[in-house]
Amino acid sequence: MTPYSYPRSPPVHRSPTAExxxxDELAVVRPGLVPRYEAELPGARAAVLSRLWRGLAHDPLPWVVRGERSGDGLTLRLSDGRRLHGPRPDPYATGxxxxxxxxxEAEYDDPARLVTDLAVPxxxxxxxELGHSVASLALSRAAQEGRGPDAxxxxxxxxxxxxxxxxxxxxTCRSRxxxxxxxxxxxxxxxxxVVELGLVPVRAEECLVTGVWPRELRDGERVVLPVHPWQAAHVLKRGCEEWRAAHPLMSLRTLALPGxxxxxxxxxARLTSSVRDISLPSVAASAMLSGFAETPAARTDGLLHITRTLGAAAAGSPDFAAVLRESPQTYATGGERVLPVAALATTGxxxxxxxxxxxxxxxLGVGLRLLELGVALEAHGQNLLVILSPAGDPLRLVYRDLADIRVSPARLARHGITVPDLPARMVTDDExxxxxxxxxxxxxxxxxxxAGSGAALAEALETALRDLPDTPDLAALRADPLPTKALTLMRLSPRTAGDQWAELPNPLV
Known part of the structure; x- marks a missing residue:
C-alpha cells in the first residue's frame, strides 16, 4: 500500500449534512426563507465544486500522480490507482x-461527499468545511430574492x-x-x-496602544476596545456595553461607522483559510507601517492612496484587539465612487x-511600480479598491490593510527609501x-x-502591458507560470504553517 493509498469501503452512516x-435552523429563525434556500442548493454545490475542481487540477497535491487531458476533459491519476475525471478547468473562470x-465510476455533484470519499489525509x-461553504452560500443567495440591481x-x-x-x-468561500x-x-x-459593536474597558497598563487612540475610547485610566458581538459571546464570553451601530464590510470582522x-x-473564527484575529506584532507595527507606506505610494504620480491606520490596540491577546482605519471614501471627490475590486462584477x-x-x-502599472521600489502588495479583490469617475472610468486605486505586504530592503535602498523596523515575516529580498x-x-x-475567464484575462493583459516600463518583474509576468495560493492544498495541510503555492498556466503564453 502506497503512502496515499487508503481503504475505500463505503461509509455505513453519514452524520446530518450541513445543508x-x-x-432546520432556518425553519426556526426565518421559515419563509426555507423554500428559496432549498432552491439555491444545487447552484451552490456547483459553485463550490467548480472552485474545488480548480484546486484538485492545479494544486501540487501529493496524492495526485499526473493529469491527462483528452478532448474537453481532464483525468487525474491518483497514487492509489483511482481516477478523478471532470471538465478541463479554466483556472481563471469564475462561477x-x-x-x-x-x-x-461514481459521479458526484456534492463537493463535500466527493472529498469524504477521496479519503485522503x-x-x-x-x-x-465544504459542506458549510455550500450551505452558507445557498443561504447568502436565498437572502437576495427580491433585491434587484441597486443604483x-x-x-x-x-x-x-x-x-x-x-x-x-x-x-470554502462561504464557510463560517x-x-x-x-x-x-x-x-x-x-x-x-446593522451590527451593534460593543465596548470592553481594559486597564491602560495591560493594553498595547499605537497611533492615536481617540478620546471617545478612553475612560480615565482605562483604554476601551471595540468588540464584535460574536467575539464577545463566543471567545471573550462576557457581556459588553453597546457602543455604535456599524455596517459589516466584506471581510465580516471589519465594519464601517457611518461618517x-x-x-x-x-x-x-475560521473564514476561508484563516482565523481572523489581530496579531500583537501587527498592532505594534501598525502606525509605523502606515507612515512608511506613504513614501512609496507618493511615487505613483497620484494613482495610489493608502488608507491610514489611525490607531490600534490589543489587550494582551490576538483575540482581543482592534484597529481603527481611515475609510477609503476619504479619497473620492466630485461624484467619484470607491469600491473594492471584488465588487466590480456587480457593476457590469x-x-x-x-x-x-x-x-x-x-x-498593473501601480503594482509593478511599487514592486520595483521594493513593496509587494497583497492586492486581492478585498484589499484593493478602485476609484471610478461618475461615468465609470477607472481613475485611481486605494489600498487598505498593510498587514500582509512584503518589503524588500535591497530594492528600497536602491531607491533611497529607509526600511523601518518591521515584523520579520514582512521583510524579504527573495524575488x-x-x-x-x-x-x-x-x-x-x-x-x-x-475578468471571469482565461480568455478575457489574456486579452486585457496583452493590451495593458504594451506601454508599461520594461523591467525584470514585467518580463517574469509575461513568461513565467502564474503563481497562486494553493488554497485546496492549504486546507488539506493544516499542520503546515504559512502560504503554499501552485503554478497556473500563464494566460499570455
Missing part, C-alpha cells in the same frame, strides 16, 4: 461551470454588501464554522445587517474588453517571494476574478 442542519466530477475536516450606492459598505458569493476561487444561521443573518455583510472610520475587530463594467484593459493597466505576493493576489486574484 440539512442549516435548513459554477462544473456540475459533476467522477471518481472512478485531513479530508474529513475539509469535507466539513450605484453612495456608501462604502453598500458596495461591499453586494458581494454575495465570497472569494471567487476558494472552495461556529456561526449559527441566526448569527450569519445578523452579521454576514451580504445579509445587509467615521472603519473598525477592524478580532474574530476568532468588466463586460467591456476596453474597460477591463484600462483597469488592468492602472492596477520569487515578492513576485508571488503581487502576481498571486493581483493577477491570479483580483484581475482574474474581474
Amino acid at each position: 440539512a442542519e442549516v435548513a 459554477a461551470y462544473v456540475c459533476v466530477v467522477r471518481l472512478d 485531513h479530508s474529513a475536516s475539509f469535507a466539513a 450605484w450606492p453612495e456608501s462604502d459598505w453598500a458596495w461591499e454588501q453586494r458581494i454575495v458569493d465570497g472569494h471567487p476561487f476558494h472552495p 464554522p461556529g456561526f449559527s444561521v441566526a448569527e450569519q443573518l445578523a452579521y454576514g455583510p451580504e445579509h445587509r445587517p 467615521g472610520p472603519h473598525v477592524k475587530t478580532s474574530l476568532s 463594467l468588466p463586460r467591456s474588453p476596453g474597460w477591463l484593459a484600462r483597469f488592468a493597466r492602472l492596477a 520569487r517571494a515578492l513576485r508571488r505576493k503581487l502576481f498571486g493576489s493581483l493577477v491570479a486574484g483580483a484581475l482574474a476574478g474581474t
Whole structure:
C-alpha cells in the first residue's frame, strides 16, 4: 500500500449534512426563507465544486500522480490507482461551470461527499468545511430574492454588501464554522445587517496602544476596545456595553461607522483559510507601517492612496484587539465612487474588453511600480479598491490593510527609501517571494476574478502591458507560470504553517 493509498469501503452512516442542519435552523429563525434556500442548493454545490475542481487540477497535491487531458476533459491519476475525471478547468473562470466530477465510476455533484470519499489525509475536516461553504452560500443567495440591481450606492459598505458569493476561487468561500444561521443573518455583510459593536474597558497598563487612540475610547485610566458581538459571546464570553451601530464590510470582522472610520475587530473564527484575529506584532507595527507606506505610494504620480491606520490596540491577546482605519471614501471627490475590486462584477463594467484593459493597466502599472521600489502588495479583490469617475472610468486605486505586504530592503535602498523596523515575516529580498505576493493576489486574484475567464484575462493583459516600463518583474509576468495560493492544498495541510503555492498556466503564453 502506497503512502496515499487508503481503504475505500463505503461509509455505513453519514452524520446530518450541513445543508440539512442549516435548513432546520432556518425553519426556526426565518421559515419563509426555507423554500428559496432549498432552491439555491444545487447552484451552490456547483459553485463550490467548480472552485474545488480548480484546486484538485492545479494544486501540487501529493496524492495526485499526473493529469491527462483528452478532448474537453481532464483525468487525474491518483497514487492509489483511482481516477478523478471532470471538465478541463479554466483556472481563471469564475462561477459554477462544473456540475459533476467522477471518481472512478461514481459521479458526484456534492463537493463535500466527493472529498469524504477521496479519503485522503485531513479530508474529513475539509469535507466539513465544504459542506458549510455550500450551505452558507445557498443561504447568502436565498437572502437576495427580491433585491434587484441597486443604483450605484453612495456608501462604502453598500458596495461591499453586494458581494454575495465570497472569494471567487476558494472552495470554502462561504464557510463560517461556529456561526449559527441566526448569527450569519445578523452579521454576514451580504445579509445587509446593522451590527451593534460593543465596548470592553481594559486597564491602560495591560493594553498595547499605537497611533492615536481617540478620546471617545478612553475612560480615565482605562483604554476601551471595540468588540464584535460574536467575539464577545463566543471567545471573550462576557457581556459588553453597546457602543455604535456599524455596517459589516466584506471581510465580516471589519465594519464601517457611518461618517467615521472603519473598525477592524478580532474574530476568532475560521473564514476561508484563516482565523481572523489581530496579531500583537501587527498592532505594534501598525502606525509605523502606515507612515512608511506613504513614501512609496507618493511615487505613483497620484494613482495610489493608502488608507491610514489611525490607531490600534490589543489587550494582551490576538483575540482581543482592534484597529481603527481611515475609510477609503476619504479619497473620492466630485461624484467619484470607491469600491473594492471584488465588487466590480456587480457593476457590469468588466463586460467591456476596453474597460477591463484600462483597469488592468492602472492596477498593473501601480503594482509593478511599487514592486520595483521594493513593496509587494497583497492586492486581492478585498484589499484593493478602485476609484471610478461618475461615468465609470477607472481613475485611481486605494489600498487598505498593510498587514500582509512584503518589503524588500535591497530594492528600497536602491531607491533611497529607509526600511523601518518591521515584523520579520514582512521583510524579504527573495524575488520569487515578492513576485508571488503581487502576481498571486493581483493577477491570479483580483484581475482574474474581474475578468471571469482565461480568455478575457489574456486579452486585457496583452493590451495593458504594451506601454508599461520594461523591467525584470514585467518580463517574469509575461513568461513565467502564474503563481497562486494553493488554497485546496492549504486546507488539506493544516499542520503546515504559512502560504503554499501552485503554478497556473500563464494566460499570455
